[in-house]
Amino acid sequence: MNSQNHLKPVASHIAGKRKNAVDLVRQMHLKVIEASHKEDKRQFVQEPSGQFFLAELEIISFKSDLATLEVPIFSLTTKKDMKLWKWSSSDGQKTVEVAPGFYGRATIHDKDVLIYCISHLVHRKNIGGQINRTVRFTAHNFFMTMRSGTRKDNYVRLKKTLDRLKGTQIKTSESLNEKLKLGKGFGLIEEWQILEKSAPDLRKMLVSVTLSDWLFHQVVNTKVLTIHPDYFLLRKPLERRLYEIARKHVGNQGAWKMKIDGLRSKCGSSQSRINEFRAGLECIRAADNIPDYRFLIKDGYVHFYSKDTNKLLKSTKKIVDN
Structure with missing residues (x-):
C-alpha cells in the first residue's frame, strides 16, 4: 500500500x-x-513588384467609374439574362452593345466587385502609391466591407459573379466626325482567380481580379465619383440604378429632370410598358430608401432632387435667377 x-x-x-x-x-x-x-x-x-495590388485596408470612400454610371451596362433582373442589350445616345452619336456570356449578363449587384476594386485603387492612387489592373483580397473582407454578410452561400455566389463579369462583353461605337467612327470591344474583367482549401475555411478564401484596360483607364484618369455606402443596402436593382443616375446627373447641383421614357432607357429596364415602369418608380419613391436623393413624377418627367436642403435651395435660386 x-x-x-x-x-x-x-x-x-x-x-x-x-x-x-x-x-x-x-x-x-x-x-x-x-x-x-x-x-x-x-x-x-x-509576383514581380508592381504586378498586383493587395487590398488589405478598409475602404475610406466608395468609388464608381463614370462610364457605368452613365450607361446601363448591368442587368436589372435577378434571373439569368441572356439577352443582347443595345443603347444609343439621344443624339445618335454613341452606341453601346452588351453581350452576355455563357453564365449570363453581369448584374448590377455583380458590380459590387468592381466598386470594391476601383475604390481600393483610387485610394492607393490618391496617397501616391503604385497601382495596376490586378487587385487581390480575401472574400471575407470583401463581404464585410460591402455589408453583405459572410453566409456560406455568399461565397458560392461570388464565384458566379466573377463568371458573369468575365463573360460579359461590350462593344461601343462613337462618331469622331462626319467621316470617321471609332468602334471598340472589351470586357469588364480580364481574369479572375480564387485560392481555397479543399476543406475550406471560407474566411481565408483569396480572390484575384484583373480589371480590363477600359475599366482601369477610368481609374488612372480619375473618371470616378464617390458613392454613398448605403447604396449597398439597396436590394432592388432599379433602386440602385436610380441612385447611380441621380449621383451622376444631380451631383451637387441640387436637381435634375428627364422624360420618363428616356429614363426607362437610361435605367436599362426590360419593361416594355411604360405604365409598369412608372408603377415601379412610384413604389420606390414611396419607400424613400435611396440615399441622398428623392424624385417625383410630374407632367411626363421624373424630377430628381437632393435631400440636402441647402443644395436644393441653391438649385431653386439658380432657376429663379435664370
Missing part, C-alpha cells in the same frame, strides 16, 4: 510528460497547417 502511494507522484509525472508531449505535437501540427496556408498565400500573391 505504501509502495503504491510512493509510486503515485511518479505516475502523475509520467502522465504530465505524456500530456505535454501530445500538446506539443498538436501545436506543431497546427503550425505546419498554418505554415502551409501561408505558403499557399505567398505563392498566390508573390
Whole structure:
C-alpha cells in the first residue's frame, strides 16, 4: 500500500510528460497547417513588384467609374439574362452593345466587385502609391466591407459573379466626325482567380481580379465619383440604378429632370410598358430608401432632387435667377 502511494507522484509525472508531449505535437501540427496556408498565400500573391495590388485596408470612400454610371451596362433582373442589350445616345452619336456570356449578363449587384476594386485603387492612387489592373483580397473582407454578410452561400455566389463579369462583353461605337467612327470591344474583367482549401475555411478564401484596360483607364484618369455606402443596402436593382443616375446627373447641383421614357432607357429596364415602369418608380419613391436623393413624377418627367436642403435651395435660386 505504501509502495503504491510512493509510486503515485511518479505516475502523475509520467502522465504530465505524456500530456505535454501530445500538446506539443498538436501545436506543431497546427503550425505546419498554418505554415502551409501561408505558403499557399505567398505563392498566390508573390509576383514581380508592381504586378498586383493587395487590398488589405478598409475602404475610406466608395468609388464608381463614370462610364457605368452613365450607361446601363448591368442587368436589372435577378434571373439569368441572356439577352443582347443595345443603347444609343439621344443624339445618335454613341452606341453601346452588351453581350452576355455563357453564365449570363453581369448584374448590377455583380458590380459590387468592381466598386470594391476601383475604390481600393483610387485610394492607393490618391496617397501616391503604385497601382495596376490586378487587385487581390480575401472574400471575407470583401463581404464585410460591402455589408453583405459572410453566409456560406455568399461565397458560392461570388464565384458566379466573377463568371458573369468575365463573360460579359461590350462593344461601343462613337462618331469622331462626319467621316470617321471609332468602334471598340472589351470586357469588364480580364481574369479572375480564387485560392481555397479543399476543406475550406471560407474566411481565408483569396480572390484575384484583373480589371480590363477600359475599366482601369477610368481609374488612372480619375473618371470616378464617390458613392454613398448605403447604396449597398439597396436590394432592388432599379433602386440602385436610380441612385447611380441621380449621383451622376444631380451631383451637387441640387436637381435634375428627364422624360420618363428616356429614363426607362437610361435605367436599362426590360419593361416594355411604360405604365409598369412608372408603377415601379412610384413604389420606390414611396419607400424613400435611396440615399441622398428623392424624385417625383410630374407632367411626363421624373424630377430628381437632393435631400440636402441647402443644395436644393441653391438649385431653386439658380432657376429663379435664370
